[in-house]
Amino acid sequence: MLISKTVKINQTDNRVESVSCGECKGNKNHKILVSAEMAQDEDSCFDYQVIQCLGCNRISFRHALYEYTQYQATSEKIYPDPKQRLPIEGINLLKPYIQSIYKETLKTINNNQVILFGTGIRTILEAITQEQKTPGIDLNEKINNLVKQGLVTQKDVGALHDLRRIGNEATHSITPSSPKEIKVAMDVIEHLLQRIYILPHNVKENLSSPLKNKPNTK
Ligand SMILES: [Zn+2]
Structure with a gap:
């Protein structure tokens, strides 16, 4: 039997389905805000949905396969992929080369490249200390000197040395990081990028405006 390839728009009538976020x-x-349904064969159809x-109100695109006998989709793809780690806000404020290394390191997480992740995280640290002209003969010394530069606190230094260790293990012993290690290491590096590059810019733009620009509260 010839299957009609006619597209049926919004057949889903604001239907609610449980989907990964x-x-x-x-x-x-x-x-389902908007949908376009196209039959695949007598028993199933693809539905393209916003x-x-x-x-949380996040909007995604979903490509789902439905069997006509079942209410729920039997397979689906969601964009952006809910399992992907997304970049932090404000990465455009990073120096282009730090931004590139950060994005590449993020890709290693999303593509499960657990050894390359370690070298990526170490390279970001190297790039930050280079950009900040942090003195030191090696990364170990430079991390300690970030405190003297007032860029991190003494409390943060231990975590940064852990990142350096992860990088060393990836490079020299080809040891992959565990999923937990990756999550926390990326949290630490993102916190560092926010603290050094993003937060100071946001504060300057939004909190440090001249008094004359502020509304008179008297
Ligand atoms: Zn959500």
Whole structure:
């Protein structure tokens, strides 16, 4: 039997389905805002949907396969992939080469390249100390000197040495990082980028405006 390839728009009538959300981390009810359905054979169709999470309002695109006998999709792809780690806000404020290394390191997480991740994290540290002209004969010394430059606190130094160790293990012993290690290491590096490059810019732009620009509260 010839299958009609006619596209049926919005057959889903604001239907709600449980779909994985990258923001809420887990399955959440999503409202199907817009959809376009196209039959595949007598028993199934593809539905192309714009969906919105009812937990965090995030909007995604979903490509789902439905069997006509079942209410829920039998397979799906979601964009952006909810399992992907997304870049932090404000990466355009980083120097282009630091931005590139950061984005490449993020890709190693999203592509499960667990050894290259370690070298990426170490290279970001090297790039920051180079950009900040941090003195020192090696990364070990430079990390300690970041405190003297007032860029990190003494409390942060231990975590940065852990990142250096992860980088060394990846480069010299080809030891992959564990998923937990990767998550925390990336949290630490992102915190460092925010603290050195993004937060000072945001403070200057939004909190340090001249008094004359501020509304008179008297
Ligand atoms: Zn959500």
